[in-house]
Amino acid sequence: MKSPLVRRLPKELKRDFKKYLIIFLILFLTIGFVSGMFVANNSMLEAGQNAFAKYNVEDGHFNLSGIPTQEMITEIEAEGVKLHEQYYKTTVESNDKTKDSDEEISIRVFKIREDVNKVCIMKGRLPEADGEIAIDRMHADNADMKVGDNIYLDGVKYKITGLIAAGDYSALYKNNSDTMFDALTFDIGFVTGEQYEKIEAKEVYQYAWIYNKKLEDDESKKKAGDNFANKLGEIVMASCFDADPLNDIRVEDYVPEYVNQAIHFATNDFAKDEVMAFYLLIILMGVFAFIFAITISNKIEEDSVVIGTLRASGYTRSELISHYMSLPIIVTLAAAALGNIAGYTLFKNVVVSMYYGTYSLPKYVTLWNPKAFLQTTICPVALMLIINYVVIRRKLVLSPLKFLRNDIRRSKRKKAKRLPKWKFINRxxxxxxxxxxxxxxxxxxxxxxxxxxxxxxxxxxxxxxxxxxxxxxKMYAQYQYFLRGNIDEEGNEISTSNPDAEKSCVSTLITKDKPNIGEEIMVVGYSENSKYIKINSELKGNEIIISEPYADKFGIEEGDTITLKEQFTSKEYDFKVKGVYDYMGSLIVFMPIDNYNEYFGNDPSYFSGYISDTEITDIPEKNIYKVISPEDxxxxxxxxxxxxxxxxxxxxxxxxxxxxxxxxxxxxxxxxxxxxxxxxxxxxxxxxxxxxxxxxxxxxxxxxxxxxxxxxxxxxxxxxxxxxxxxxxxxxxxxxxxxxxxxxxxxxxxxxxxxxxxxxxxxxxxxxxxxxxxxxx
Structure with missing residues (x-):
């Protein structure tokens, strides 16, 4: 025999229709959006993982300061890798809408890739003749460009034949050490081999490598990456002693795939978004489960005589619990079911458009995601069941007589707590x-x-x-110039007539400690009595001053000792922290230039760049490796x-x-x-x-x-x-x-x-x- 209270469910739903409708809508929107995020993330992650094989994404890449000999390439490949030439030229991009803009947009132009890091054609086609180019789809959207539009590289007109997504640039990072990608002022483009040779711009000698033996987990990739970095550094360094010292080759950048933010930032973001969305869903479900529980508790108090009568007539506590849990479960199930349907249709497209509006992602196919169903249907319903069951069972544990007397307190009635002699309204x-x-x-x-x-x-x-x-x-200087070397082709020291310029030494080491092992730290050697880096502390030997962001991120204080290592070798350096410098630009270690050269074993007159508050115009571009300005x-x-x-x-x-x-x-x-x-x-x-x-x-x-x-x-x-x-x-x-x-x-x-x-x-x-x-x- 069914409980007569079942007949009251439609009446209760009608009476509190607004309340249940509001709860339903919030749960529906939340579950729908989270379900859509799970479906979109899973589909895009699958597409991203398939892209490694489909587009033959690199296991890493490195840049050299010059073109290596065939003997050097053979020696490097003997370390269990296959090298692929991936040279590019960097030039200035503009279009018909940005010709007069003050903001400079840089573009890396590659030859069309045939073997490694192939591209996904999102719209149009790859270039087939001179004067044609394919560019990144995300940057094109930001710049309001489309297939058929004109684009200018250093004033030379090209026609956009295609919009692409490259597996090694799913997030447009100009440098792997950058805090954030840049799809506004940075772009990548692909042209034919013949067109590439005609571009007059500085060329970067980049090589991508693929391991001969495929590695699956990050631990084996890290071990292989560290070993290969050490071997690469040794091979390149050894070649320098046999070559003309004015034309020696150096490793200027080394990025294994597993730490390449341009490859992994987007997919890592998917995973973080999914976890955060799930936690928000659970918290919100918990809040509404308690709202239901409070509502039901009040309803049980209101129905106490009816409940007592039913219990005295032989109805079990379980039957009553089932009745009072019916509406919360019905509302939650309806929201979960419709939310999942909307997740696979409407909300999935919303999330996809958000991601495509941020990252340069390849094409994907919507996949069924059982995890999304579990987390957005089973988990919310289970949470609603558990919380309401505990609350309702605790409420219905009393005897039928107590319900008949409308005495549903589980503890003895206590004397009202005495309050101060306030006004009646306040009491x-x-x-x-x-x-x-x-x-x-x-x-x-x-x-x-x-x-x-x-x-x-x-x-x-x-x-x-x-x-x-x-x-x-708060930049210590408005311009920071990094040189390829401090000696020019004629053997003379590279100098400038700019009176604002100061010599500096800059190198990059990586961290060994958490929270972010392998993070690049810039080591800066500053001139004595520098007008830009105003450090009054007298530093000796390996004593340093660190930037405020470095101290904040790693929890470093004055008196601590930190250990950094070279990126391409196993050599490590210990530094003693003597203070923190108020500079928020990046993670930097400061030390006097004399101490720098002595500690790193350089010639006392060595320097690697200039810092200045005004632009330096008399150093040949071929001698400049990189410039950092406020825009960067x-x-x-x-x-x-x-x-x-x-x-x-x-x-x-x-x-x-x-x-x-x-x-x-x-x-x-x-x-x-x-x-x-x-x-x-x-x-x-x-x-x-x-x-x-x-x-x-x-x-x-x-x-x-x-x-x-x-x-x-x-x-x-x-x-x-x-x-x-x-x-x-x-x-x-x-x-x-x-x-x-x-x-x-x-x-x-x-x-x-x-x-x-x-x-x-x-x-x-x-x-x-x-x-x-x-x-x-």
Whole structure:
């Protein structure tokens, strides 16, 4: 025999239709978006993994300062690798829309690849004749270019015949040590071999390698990469002693595949997004599970006599538990089912468009993802079942007699706690809080959850804006010139007549310690009494000053000893930290140039570059390896702003909407629980405005407290999350949230509450005086 309470389910659903509809919509949107993200991520990850074989993605690459001899190539390939020539030329790109722009766009032009790092043609075709070029699809979208448009390389016109995605440039990193990719001012292009030879630009001698024996796991790749780096360094160094010292060959860059951000950043981002989305789903499901639990608890109190009658008539506790869990499970299942359908259709396309709007990804095919079904259907339903089962069973554990007497307290009735001799209204408010403590606790947790999301949405643009404004100002010099060598072809020292220029030494070592092993650290040797690097400490031997980002990221303090190693050999160097320098540009170690040359075994007169506040124009371009200017420092922030700026505004609005709906649900539950009390107060002669002071103003005061407390909690959560996220990336900069954003967060949540409070006031007005007669205690 079925429980008669089953017939009440449609009536209860109709009576609280707005509440269940709001919960359903939030769960539907959340589950749908998370499901779509899982489906899109899985499909794209599969496409990315298949791309390694399909497009023969490299196992790594290195750059040489000159063209190696065939003997050197043979000796390198004897280490178990196959080398593939991958030369490129870097030039300046413009189009009909950016001809007059002040922002310089650089493009790396390759010959069409036949064997390794082949490209996926997204639109059009590869070039077949002179004057044709295929460029990266992501950069083309950012620059509003399409197939058939004209593009100019150093003023020479080319026709775009195709938009491509390269497996070794799924994220457009100009240098692997950059903190962020740059699809705005950096591009890659492919031309025919004949056209490539006609391009007049500086050529980089890059070689990609493929291991003769395929390696699968990162541990074996790391071991092989370290061994090959050491062997490569030894082979190249040995060749220098046999060659003309003015034309010696050096390894200028070495990037194994497993640490190549241009290859792995996008796929790593997919995995991080998936984990974060799942945690957000679980937290939100937990919040709504407790909302359901509170609602059901209030309903059980309301139905106590009916429950007692049914229990006395022979109905089991399990049957009653099943009944009261029906609506939460039905709503959750409906949201999960429809959310998964929407995830595979609507939301999957939304996520895909977001990723294609950020990364240069190859074509993909939508795949069925059982993990998405498990995490977005089974997990939410299971969480809803467990929480509600525990709460309902604990509520129904009492005897039938207690339910019949409407005495459903599990503990003995205690004497009311004595309160100070406050005014009646204040004492009433305090007791109201005590009687609704579980609802207010859920409201506080929900507010904290929403505030974390809102702080991230507002804090990210603030941090980017602050970095773009402050970083160029805090550069120790506006221009940093890195030379290929300090001696020119005629054997003379490379010099400049620029009075602002100072000699410097720069080399790159890598870290051995966590959080990011293998991260590049720039070691800078500065001139005595430098007007750019103003360090007053007297340093000796291996004593150094480190930049503030380096100290912050790795937790290094004055007096610590750090160990760095050469990238291409096993040689290590110990440094003693004597202080921290206020420079936020990158991870740098500073030491006097004399100490630098002595410690690294260089000639006392050796230098590797110049630093200056004005541009140096009298050094031949062929002698310059790289130049760092303020534009290079802020390009990462510009890319972040372009990729995430508009999305953050959208999610901020969505977050405030979720906050309003959450507040609506909780305050509705509180008022419904106190319907009889509100009705009784009306019988005693209080009008609606006075009653609102007892209930609505109580919640208003608590919301102010929750608002401010949640800001502090959200700050610590976001700060922890930011440090964890940046620790896994190259570079470092601290999160910086403006005071205005804090005000906006607090005001936005409270304004959302004030709007809901008007709805609550109307709800109180509709409670009739006859409700007080329903009390049968």
């Amino acid at each position: 009433f408010r305090v007791r109201n809080v005590f009687s609704n403590v579980s609802s207010y606790l859920v409201l506080f947790v929900g507010t904290c959850f929403v505030m974390v999301l809102l702080m991230f949405c507002l804090g990210m643009p603030d941090t980017i804006d602050s970095y773009m404004e402050d970083a160029p100002k 420092i802020v390009k990462m922030a510009k890319q972040l702003d372009h990729s995430m700026g508009s999305a953050m505004d959208y999610f901020a609005v969505l977050t405030v909407l979720i906050a309003a709906l959450l507040i609506y649900l909780i305050t509705k539950i509180i008022i419904e629980k106190n319907r009889q009390s509100i009705s009784m107060v009306k019988v005693l002669g209080y009008d609606n405005n006075e009653i609102s002071k007892l209930y609505i103003r109580t919640t208003s005061i608590l919301m102010i407290i929750f608002d401010f407390l949640s800001v502090f909690i959200a700050y610590f959560v976001i700060n922890w999350f930011w440090r964890k996220m940046l620790s896994e990336m190259s570079g470092w900069f601290t999160i910086n949230i403006s005071f205005i954003s804090y005000i906006i967060m607090i005001v936005a949540i409270y304004v959302a509450y004030l709007i809901i409070s008007f709805i609550d006031f109307n709800r109180i007005k509709r409670i009739p005086l006859s409700e007080a007669l329903k009390n049968v205690e």
